[in-house]
Amino acid sequence: MRTEHAGENLAALGPRHWARVEGWGMAVSALGYLHQPESIDELRALFALARESATPVTLRGGGRSYGDAAIGEGCLVADVSRMNRILSWDKETGIVETEPGVTIEQLWKRIIPDGWWPSVVSGTMFTTMAGCAAMNIHGKNNYRAGTFGDNVLEFDLLLPNGDIVTCNREQNADLFHGAIGGFGMLGCFTRLKLKAKKVHSGFLRVEAFNTRSIPHMIEEFEERVEDADYLVGWIDCIAGGRGLGRGTVHSANYLPPGEDPNPRESQVLSVQELPNAIMGVPKSLMWWPLSYFTNNLGMRAINTAKYHAGNIIPRGAMHLQAHAAFAFLLDYVPNWKWSYRPTGLIQYQSFIPAETAAGAFEKLLRLSQKAGLPSYLGVFKKHRPDPFLMTHALDGYSLALDFRVTPRNRAALWNLCHRMDDVVLDAGGRFYFAKDATLRPHVVEQYIPADNLRAFIELKHRCDPHGLLQTDLSRRLFGEQFA
Numbered sequence: 001m002r003t004e005h006a007g008e009n010l011a012a013l014g015p016r017h018w019a020r021v022e023g024w025g026m027a028v029s030a031l032g033y034l035h036q037p038e039s040i041d042e043l044r045a046l047f048a049l050a051r052e053s054a055t056p057v058t059l060r061g062g063g064r065s066y067g068d069a070a071i072g073e074g075c076l077v078a079d080v081s082r083m084n085r086i087l088s089w090d091k092e093t094g095i096v097e098t099e100p101g102v103t104i105e106q107l108w109k110r111i112i113p114d115g116w117w118p119s120v121v122s123g124t125m126f127t128t129m130a131g132c133a134a135m136n137i138h139g140k141n142n143y144r145a146g147t148f149g150d151n152v153l154e155f156d157l158l159l160p161n162g163d164i165v166t167c168n169r170e171q172n173a174d175l176f177h178g179a180i181g182g183f184g185m186l187g188c189f190t191r192l193k194l195k196a197k198k199v200h201s202g203f204l205r206v207e208a209f210n211t212r213s214i215p216h217m218i219e220e221f222e223e224r225v226e227d228a229d230y231l232v233g234w235i236d237c238i239a240g241g242r243g244l245g246r247g248t249v250h251s252a253n254y255l256p257p258g259e260d261p262n263p264r265e266s267q268v269l270s271v272q273e274l275p276n277a278i279m280g281v282p283k284s285l286m287w288w289p290l291s292y293f294t295n296n297l298g299m300r301a302i303n304t305a306k307y308h309a310g311n312i313i314p315r316g317a318m319h320l321q322a323h324a325a326f327a328f329l330l331d332y333v334p335n336w337k338w339s340y341r342p343t344g345l346i347q348y349q350s351f352i353p354a355e356t357a358a359g360a361f362e363k364l365l366r367l368s369q370k371a372g373l374p375s376y377l378g379v380f381k382k383h384r385p386d387p388f389l390m391t392h393a394l395d396g397y398s399l400a401l402d403f404r405v406t407p408r409n410r411a412a413l414w415n416l417c418h419r420m421d422d423v424v425l426d427a428g429g430r431f432y433f434a435k436d437a438t439l440r441p442h443v444v445e446q447y448i449p450a451d452n453l454r455a456f457i458e459l460k461h462r463c464d465p466h467g468l469l470q471t472d473l474s475r476r477l478f479g480e481q482f483a
């Protein structure tokens, strides 16, 4: 077997072992030969070994992709999380250079005391710079700040043949626009240079208010789009009938210069750190009581309580919230995904043009409710287009739906996702590999513009002619096209 041969040769490399590696949602996993290189030389050696033994390589960062984007059955898994040094930080210009495994947590903690914040962050701080670039992640400010890639100035990419190529908007521009959002298929990021956002306080001014329906939420987003720095909606995906699509909007703004009399004090880490306990319960234990509610009845109760609590807040009431607390709400309960044990969850995030978004998202909610498989968490965001080949970003909205997976519902859930794909395609929508576990090749061929797909496959053949870089997601969706 090819991988056994690789195993013998790998003895010469650093720490490694066979491991069952999971997608973050725990619903999919693969047995891979896990290696955690600490330097570019070790990465190069790994690629050389992969070439000699014709063993595919799966690149992995923080492992926060929900599905099979960072796992590969029988692959050498190159986990870059130990290549995690911040190489340079310029507090005058806000330009930072990092190794690939630097996390968003490391980055914000390094730069906020100097009055800067990462331009784009995910809802969790445990993603890496490489993982964020490879998926071209978006934040709650996508409609204003663009995607992660829009804020990358330059990167170095280690190709499977061992060469390192520097890419930016002038030099190797085609590779720049392909590797960002290229889901680890063209090469391995070894250095990234990014631009951060200047802030004048450690706090944001936040307003929260309820909305009756998805069209109402869109109306409220559109009213604020010129002024709000961040907009995000929570949707109660269990409520039906007249409550269909009801939810809560959170809108946030940076404080202008001078408004915070002591920015140095609000920017210190102790103000930003998330609390260790919630109502006296250590956060590390919170997933356990939560697990009693991770079912249709429990989530209906939680959603109803949350929505009605939102009605109590007077309209227009503002409060100050630390950047980290607003950005990383999902990190408040560490390992909350364990409440979905033993078989985990998947997320289905679709992106739909503004004109068709409301109707299509309502159809998705109805379909899932009718199937008896309502989503337990729905998150709504606004987006804008970007220039990356395989991008999910468009001029419109996205709805991310979390679904519990059980041995009994698995087939029905996958079937539901396939029916939802048709609604999204009919509405001119797109999907996102970071969240995917269920897409099929013909859907990808329909939503990615043909020219972009052709250009990406050409880049794949040029950068990785032997198809060394693979994941279970790339095999599922692109198979022979990448070989």
Ligand SMILES: Cc1cc2nc3c(=O)[nH]c(=O)nc-3n(C[C@H](O)[C@H](O)[C@H](O)COP(=O)(O)OP(=O)(O)OC[C@H]3O[C@@H](n4cnc5c(N)ncnc54)[C@H](O)[C@@H]3O)c2cc1C
Pocket: 024, 058, 059, 060, 061, 062, 063, 064, 065, 066, 069, 070, 080, 100, 121, 122, 123, 124, 126, 127, 128, 129, 130, 131, 132, 134, 135, 136, 137, 138, 139, 140, 183, 184, 185, 187, 188, 189, 190, 330, 434, 435, 471
């Ligand atoms: C709780 C939670 C909240 C989230 N919120 C958001 C959100 O708000 N917005 C959003 O856009 N996403 C969000 N995500 C998804 C997450 O941001 C992406 O999946 C991101 O890619 C994860 O980064 P990672 O470092 O964990 O990468 P991984 O998941 O390990 O890998 C992601 C991709 O990067 C590739 N890769 C890894 N290292 C390299 C490298 N060195 N060079 C080239 N390719 C590489 C992998 O092959 C894989 O295809 C969220 C995820 C979770 C779990």
